Amino acid sequence: MIVRSLRWRLVIATAAIIAAVVLTSGLFSTVTIKRQFDQFLLEEQRVEMREAHRIVQRAPDVDAALRLVHGRYGSRALVLDAQGNVVAAYPAEVRDYQVRVLPRGLELTRLREGRIEKLMLMAQPVRVIGDRRVYLLPPREDAPGAPRRFRIRSTTWLAGLAAATLLAVGVTVMFFRRVFRPVDALTTASRALASGRLDTRVPVRGDDEVAELGRAFNSMAEALERNERARRNMVSDVAHELRTPLTSIRVQVEAAQDGVVEADAQFLASIAEDAAALSRLVDDLQQLSLADAGQLRLELAESDVAEILDRALSGLSRADITITREVATGLVVRADARRIVQVVRNLLVNALAYANGAIRVSASRVHDRVEIRVADDGPGVADEHAERIFDRFYRADASRSRATGGAGLGLAIAKQLVELHGGTIRYERPAFIVSLPS
Numbered sequence: 001m002i003v004r005s006l007r008w009r010l011v012i013a014t015a016a017i018i019a020a021v022v023l024t025s026g027l028f029s030t031v032t033i034k035r036q037f038d039q040f041l042l043e044e045q046r047v048e049m050r051e052a053h054r055i056v057q058r059a060p061d062v063d064a065a066l067r068l069v070h071g072r073y074g075s076r077a078l079v080l081d082a083q084g085n086v087v088a089a090y091p092a093e094v095r096d097y098q099v100r101v102l103p104r105g106l107e108l109t110r111l112r113e114g115r116i117e118k119l120m121l122m123a124q125p126v127r128v129i130g131d132r133r134v135y136l137l138p139p140r141e142d143a144p145g146a147p148r149r150f151r152i153r154s155t156t157w158l159a160g161l162a163a164a165t166l167l168a169v170g171v172t173v174m175f176f177r178r179v180f181r182p183v184d185a186l187t188t189a190s191r192a193l194a195s196g197r198l199d200t201r202v203p204v205r206g207d208d209e210v211a212e213l214g215r216a217f218n219s220m221a222e223a224l225e226r227n228e229r230a231r232r233n234m235v236s237d238v239a240h241e242l243r244t245p246l247t248s249i250r251v252q253v254e255a256a257q258d259g260v261v262e263a264d265a266q267f268l269a270s271i272a273e274d275a276a277a278l279s280r281l282v283d284d285l286q287q288l289s290l291a292d293a294g295q296l297r298l299e300l301a302e303s304d305v306a307e308i309l310d311r312a313l314s315g316l317s318r319a320d321i322t323i324t325r326e327v328a329t330g331l332v333v334r335a336d337a338r339r340i341v342q343v344v345r346n347l348l349v350n351a352l353a354y355a356n357g358a359i360r361v362s363a364s365r366v367h368d369r370v371e372i373r374v375a376d377d378g379p380g381v382a383d384e385h386a387e388r389i390f391d392r393f394y395r396a397d398a399s400r401s402r403a404t405g406g407a408g409l410g411l412a413i414a415k416q417l418v419e420l421h422g423g424t425i426r427y428e429r430p431a432f433i434v435s436l437p438s
Contacts, residue, residue: 018168049075052136056126062134066090074139078106082131094137106135182210186217198225234392241281241393245274284409288392291416298336298420305331305363305370312344313361321355323348326362333370333436339417340436343425346410347374347432354378360431369423370438375431386427390415 052069056077059065066077070090079088084101086094097108097119108119125133185202192200200221204214249271255261290296306327313323333340344361351359355376363372381389388394392412414434418425423436 014172015169049073049136049138053126056134056136062127062129063088066134069136076137076139078135078137080133080135087132108137182214186214189217189221193221193224198228230392238281238285238393242278245277245281248274281409284413287413288409288416291413291420296416296420298339300334300336302332303335303337303340305333305372308337308340309344309361309363309372311337311341312348316345316348316352318352320357321352322358324358324360326360328364331363331365331370331438333438335421335436340421340434343414343417343434344372344374346414347434350410350432351376351378354380365438366435368438369435372434372436373431374434377430380429381427386429389427390425 052075056065069075077090089095097110100107105122126136127134189200189202201218202214256263355378359376390411425434
């Protein structure tokens with residue numbers, strides 16, 4: 001129904017408001033204009049009557065003067081004798097009145113169209129000639145040349161009201177069509193997005209609030225499309241990472257069952273290695289899942305940075321690599337020490353995999369934060385990979401060889417853990433930098 005439509009409700013409400021304003025202002029202006037104009041006409045009539053009096057009083061020929069003022073101003077005249085009888089009248093129809101002289105004027109009565117018409121005039125003789133008295137009467141409103149009282153027909157302002165209302169409705173409809181067209185586009189796009197068409201976008205024009213809403217919708221759609229693509233890629237990557245150790249275990253078990261290989265200690269060690277890889281992958285995925293859901297618990301406490309680095313370095317070494325540790329004294333952060341150790345250890349494992357001969361671990365205070373740097377003298381991360389190395393399952397080594405790293409989750413987990421502490425992690429060749437609030 002039209003009434004359920006917001007745009008038509010607004011159109012009807014706007015039209016009603018405009019109609020009420022036009023009606024009120026029209027009535028007020030009509031009354032005011034009519035009153036002022038009537039006053040103007042009455043004043044003009046008084047001026048003309050005074051001029052007519054002056055002409056009659058000064059004219060040597062009274063009959064000619066009465067005809068003159070009647071023709072010029074529409075004034076009517078009566079000439080009465082001493083007994084109040086009508087001697088002359090201008091125009092002749094004035095004789096139809098029965099005249100009664102009152103102390104302060106005249107009373108005129110006549111029968112017209114079956115009705116008694118009575119006129120009371122506060123008038124005194126304009127001129128007295130012997131026993132005759134000359135009276136001037138105001139002109140009839142319907143007499144030719146007589147001033148008429150100003151009237152505004154109701155149809156005039158009703159037509160104005162209708163025209164203003166129609167114009168208001170037309171302008172409002174055009175305005176709301178322009179406003180609601182992008183809203184309709186957003187509605188259609190939202191339904192398409194809900195049905196799974198994540199590539200849906202809406203055209204955006206201008207810089208108003210509706211345009212800003214359109215840009216926000218497009219940003220949301222892009223984020224949903226990006227997240228859906230990441231989800232599909234993640235499912236594919238998880239399947240790939242699970243398939244490799246599972247395939248290795250299955251092949252080895254089948255070979256042992258067929259008697260191709262002997263189930264000795266070396267065989268069991270290989271299966272244990274693949275099982276450990278599966279276990280690490282599952283653990284990493286669980287950590288990421290808990291972090292995404294906001295359910296990864298942190299045990300925050302004042303932690304010494306030097307101790308954190310020592311724990312991260314414990315048990316990590318290579319005969320051909322020298323690890324240097326530099327920590328400023330008195331560095332303390334409020335953090336879950338076990339999680340930060342995990343972050344630094346992930347960075348050190350990566351450094352050991354790519355370093356040529358030296359790794360440098362340092363910590364210092366920068367303004368109100370503590371920065372931990374892990375740098376190595378290896379080739380570093382290429383510029384085209386630097387922005388994506390914290391993505392899940394992303395590895396610069398497209399071959400995914402286990403000799404050069406794991407499943408590509410270590411840096412993603414490190415980023416999640418650091419951000420849970422209110423910190424940041426970034427790569428600036430040749431170092432990974434972890435910044436934590438102190």
